Amino acid sequence: MFFLILLFVFALVYVLIPLIIALSWKIGAVDVPTDARRMHVEKIPRSGGLAIFFGLVIGCILHGDIPQHLFAALWGSGLMLAVGLADDMFCLRAPVKLLFQIASSLAAVLGSGLATGKTEVVLSMLWLVLLTNAHNFIDGMDGLLAGCAGLEAALLGVALLLLGKEGLWQASLLLVVALFSFRLYNRYPAQIFAGDCGSGAIGFFLGMLSLPLFSFPAISIFNLAPLFLFAYPITDLATSVLRRLLHGRSPFSADRAHLHHRLYAKGLQTPECVGVLLSVSVCLGGVGLFLSFEALWLYASIACIGAVLLLWYLHAYLERMT
Numbered sequence: 001m002f003f004l005i006l007l008f009v010f011a012l013v014y015v016l017i018p019l020i021i022a023l024s025w026k027i028g029a030v031d032v033p034t035d036a037r038r039m040h041v042e043k044i045p046r047s048g049g050l051a052i053f054f055g056l057v058i059g060c061i062l063h064g065d066i067p068q069h070l071f072a073a074l075w076g077s078g079l080m081l082a083v084g085l086a087d088d089m090f091c092l093r094a095p096v097k098l099l100f101q102i103a104s105s106l107a108a109v110l111g112s113g114l115a116t117g118k119t120e121v122v123l124s125m126l127w128l129v130l131l132t133n134a135h136n137f138i139d140g141m142d143g144l145l146a147g148c149a150g151l152e153a154a155l156l157g158v159a160l161l162l163l164g165k166e167g168l169w170q171a172s173l174l175l176v177v178a179l180f181s182f183r184l185y186n187r188y189p190a191q192i193f194a195g196d197c198g199s200g201a202i203g204f205f206l207g208m209l210s211l212p213l214f215s216f217p218a219i220s221i222f223n224l225a226p227l228f229l230f231a232y233p234i235t236d237l238a239t240s241v242l243r244r245l246l247h248g249r250s251p252f253s254a255d256r257a258h259l260h261h262r263l264y265a266k267g268l269q270t271p272e273c274v275g276v277l278l279s280v281s282v283c284l285g286g287v288g289l290f291l292s293f294e295a296l297w298l299y300a301s302i303a304c305i306g307a308v309l310l311l312w313y314l315h316a317y318l319e320r321m322t
Contacts, residue, residue, distance in 0.1 A: 002170060005062050006177045013055040013181035021045045021185075021192050029088040031193055044190060046088050049198020052178045053081050056205070059174035067167040069112045073208035076108030077201040080132060084197030094252035097196075101129050104204070114211055127214075127226075128207040134233035135203030136196060137240055138277075141260045142270055143187035145194055147278050148232060149202050150179035155229055155285040156210055159292040168209055175205065188270045206230070213292055221291070228288030232281040235259070283307045 024030060024045030031046040057074060060066055066074070083100045086092055105128040106121070115121045139145040157172030179202070185191045194202070210226045227234065236259050241251040263273040284307050290300035 002063065005059055006173065008062070009055045009059040009174055010177045010181045012058060013051050013178045014184065016051040016054060017048065017182065017185045017192060020047055020051045023047065023050075024192070027089055029085065029195060029197075031195075044193055046193040046195035047085060047197055048182055048186060048192045048194045049081060049084060049196075049201050052175075052182050052194065052198055053077065053201050055178040055181070056171070056174055059178070060171055063167075063170055063174070065167065069114060069208070069212075070167050070171050072108045072111035072113075073171070073205055076104050076111075076128075076208060077205040079104040079107075080200040080204040081197045084195060084200040087196040094250075098129070101132055101200075101204075105129055105132075108204075108208060109211075112208065112211070123214075124211055127211070128204055130234065130237070131207035131210075131230060132200050132203040134230065134237040135206070136199040137237045137258065138233045138260070139194055139199040140258055141264075141274060142190040143183055144260060144274050144277060145199055145202070146179045146183035146186050147274060148281050149206065150176050150183065151278060151282045152206060152229055152285060153179065153209075155282070155289045156206065156213075159213060159225070159229075159289050160209065162293065163212060165212055168212070172209055175202070188274070203233075225288045225291035228291060229285050231284035231288070232259075232277060280307075280311065283310050 024047045027047075029045060029047040031044045033041055033043075057078075060070065060074060080101070083092070083097060083104075087097060102125065105125040108128065109115050109121055109124040115124045135145060135149060138148060153172045153175045157169045157176065160169035160172055182192075182194070186193065210229065213226045213229075214223055240255070240258060243257060244251050244253055244255070260273050260277060263276055264270070268276065283303075287300055287303040287307055290303050
């Protein structure tokens with residue numbers, strides 16, 4: 001039965017996208033390449049997150065028996081979707097978006113019933129805001145966000161399944177099929193972008209689903225698992241913010257120095273850049289998956305060595321291209 005729901009969600013998102021494209025033009029949710037950081041030269045609709053989120057919600061309803069944690073994740077992501085859509089249409093100021101992110105994170109964390117102490121609540125909120133913005137930062141190249149988030153959701157789903165988190169692992173897989181259906185329209189050359197409504201909702205939802213992987217307030221190496229699962233977007237966010245601060249600029253200012261921009265500048269084409277970053281993402285995510293379970297520490301070590309070798313090879317390969 002669940003397999004049929006997955007197929008239905010895939011088909012639903014695929015059918016919805018052309019309608020969302022038409023809607024985007026009507027409401028003005030269109031990405032106009034007015035600055036150097038844009039990777040495209042034509043106007044592209046940017047509210048694809050509506051189709052992804054709608055497919056996810058319908059899939060969860062059809063599956064039934066939505067646990068409290070998942071319910072909080074869905075309506076929290078819905079708030080992020082609404083704020084992002086407003087940004088796609090009217091270009092909200094960064095501090096305004098951040099304020100909404102903090103408020104939505106606080107409400108979702110308290111509503112999930114997971115966090116009980118003040119420390120847990122604050123750390124959970126920071127995690128949600130981090131992933132929300134991290135996924136927004138990587139949404140700058142055709143097929144990159146959808147592919148990366150889809151791989152993350154798949155690995156997260158496996159981890160939640162092995163942890164016995166009923167309802168959450170199914171939701172993670174529903175997100176996988178919604179994202180890869182959307183990616184059929186979003187891959188190079190993209191017909192539609194996820195937009196801020198999509199990147200924000202996706203990052204927030206993944207953050208909510210990954211909270212059970214943490215063991216707050218205990219300090220353990222296994223708390224690194226979620227950091228590895230989302231290593232690529234977190235790294236891109238951290239390096240971008242640090243770079244801007246060191247240059248005396250606002251951390252919210254846009255530039256053309258993200259990891260995907262740097263790969264493109266090395267001479268790789270868009271599909272090649274996306275392929276490289278997805279390879280890095282799945283390799284580091286595999287480390288995170290193994291780190292989720294104490295019994296798999298040996299496999300985590302092997303995967304970590306493999307990730308280091310892959311990164312070394314990619315660095316050497318890119319250096320030879322210059």
